[in-house]
Amino acid sequence: MDTLENEVTPALQIGALRKAFGGLPATDNVSLEVMPGERRLIIGPNGAGKTTLFNLITGDLAPDAGTIRLFGEEVSRLRPHRRAHRGLARTYQIITLFPNDTLEHNIALSQLGLSRRRWNTFRALTDYADLYGEARRVLGRVGLEHLARRHISEVSYGEKRRVEIAMALAQNPRLLLLDEPLAGLSREERVGVTQLIAGITREVTVLLIEHDMDTALDLAERITVLHYGSVIVEGTRAEVVADPKTREVYLGDG
Numbered sequence: 001m002d003t004l005e006n007e008v009t010p011a012l013q014i015g016a017l018r019k020a021f022g023g024l025p026a027t028d029n030v031s032l033e034v035m036p037g038e039r040r041l042i043i044g045p046n047g048a049g050k051t052t053l054f055n056l057i058t059g060d061l062a063p064d065a066g067t068i069r070l071f072g073e074e075v076s077r078l079r080p081h082r083r084a085h086r087g088l089a090r091t092y093q094i095i096t097l098f099p100n101d102t103l104e105h106n107i108a109l110s111q112l113g114l115s116r117r118r119w120n121t122f123r124a125l126t127d128y129a130d131l132y133g134e135a136r137r138v139l140g141r142v143g144l145e146h147l148a149r150r151h152i153s154e155v156s157y158g159e160k161r162r163v164e165i166a167m168a169l170a171q172n173p174r175l176l177l178l179d180e181p182l183a184g185l186s187r188e189e190r191v192g193v194t195q196l197i198a199g200i201t202r203e204v205t206v207l208l209i210e211h212d213m214d215t216a217l218d219l220a221e222r223i224t225v226l227h228y229g230s231v232i233v234e235g236t237r238a239e240v241v242a243d244p245k246t247r248e249v250y251l252g253d254g
Contacts, residue, residue, distance in 0.1 A: 009072040011036045011175050011205035012057070017066030019056055019229075026052040028229035030066070034175075034222075037202040041220035042209045045249060049229035050209045051093060054177050057207075058090055059083050070175060087174030091164045091181060093209075097152045103163055104148040107135035110167035138170045139163075142196055158189030165196060169204075176200070178208045182215060190215060217241075225249070 012034040019027040026049045034040045042050050055061040057068060059080035068076040070086050078086075097106055108131040139145045142162040147155055152163065161181055168176055181197065182190050194215050200206060210216035217223070223240040225233040227249045233240050240246050 008035060010034060010069070011038070011071055012207065013067075013069040013072075014057070015067040015069075017053075017056060017068065018064045019052060019061060020064055025049075025229045027056060027063070030226075030229070030231055032224055032231060032234065034205060034207060036071075036174075036205055038222065039206045039220045040208065041216050041223045042207065042226060043211075043213070043216070043223060044226035047228075048226040050226055051179055052229070053226070054090065054179055054207075054209065057083075057177060058088060084171065087172075088177070089168040089171045089173035089175070090177035091168055091179055093179045093183060095157075095160050095164055097160060097163060097167075099153040100151060102149050102151055103139060103144060103155070103166075104132055104135040106152060106163060107138055107166055107170050108132055110170045111135065135170065138166045141169065142166045143192070156189075158185050158192065161185060161189070161193055162196065165193070169200070173204055175205045175207065178206065178210075180209050180211060182210055182212045194219065 010033045012032075014030055014032050017027050017030045018025065028049070030053060042053065044050055052061065056063050059075075059078060063076055066076065067074055070083065070088060073086065075083050075086065098109070111131050111134060136145050136148050139148050142165060144159060144162055144166065147159065152160060155163070165178070165181060178197065181193055185193060190212065197206065197208070197219055208216060208219060217237050220237070222235065223237060224231055225240060225246050232245050232249065233243045235243075
């Protein structure tokens with residue numbers, strides 16, 4: 001029996017989203033739905049509009065037109081921090097960490113951003129033992145608790161990628177955007193970060209941009225292909241890989 005009670009609200013629902021720069025469309029009438037717990041991969045050649053799409057979802061860019069709904073709520077006009085409070089977190093293609101601070105301090109800062117305690121400028125961050133305890137717990141989830149007091153500048157590139165993911169996870173997101181989390185990693189590092197992503201609880205919906213096709217295709221149930229800012233193919237791995245448009249614009253065939 002079909003009832004409204006059986007309907008599931010999408011974690012992310014985008015409708016006719018548009019963004020242009022100097023008259024050139026970077027995101028051109030993009031519509032998609034990502035269901036709770038889903039692992040969705042966004043692929044496409046350079047300049048396809050993948051990171052622009054992420055920036056629109058997070059509020060780092062304002063859309064020219066269209067709608068963005070997080071768990072049923074229209075958020076396209078909300079500031080980025082308001083979206084974060086609604087369960088949205090992300091990592092960036094270019095690592096954005098504080099290199100002269102420790103790993104646990106970076107994680108504690110990410111938690112403080114969602115806490116009212118951030119307004120208390122008369123108290124040192126190190127006074128909040130609970131934040132540092134949680135920071136070490138989250139670092140344990142990504143295999144870095146033993147490096148909690150090491151400075152960011154002293155750890156490897158792959159470990160920095162793990163810290164970025166840990167910072168996002170520390171915010172207890174409901175929707176996590178990962179922008180090329182495997183970029184620049186060695187083969188061994190890619191294996192470790194891939195295992196980390198695969199181990200994220202299904203309570204978190206994951207939207208992933210990645211160029212490492214062999215690895216990324218194994219992480220996602222559904223795939224969206226962008227080209228010149230538009231969705232040209234969407235479906236399961238088998239459907240997307242078999243589609244001639246995918247081979248033509250992304251895999252280089254045809």
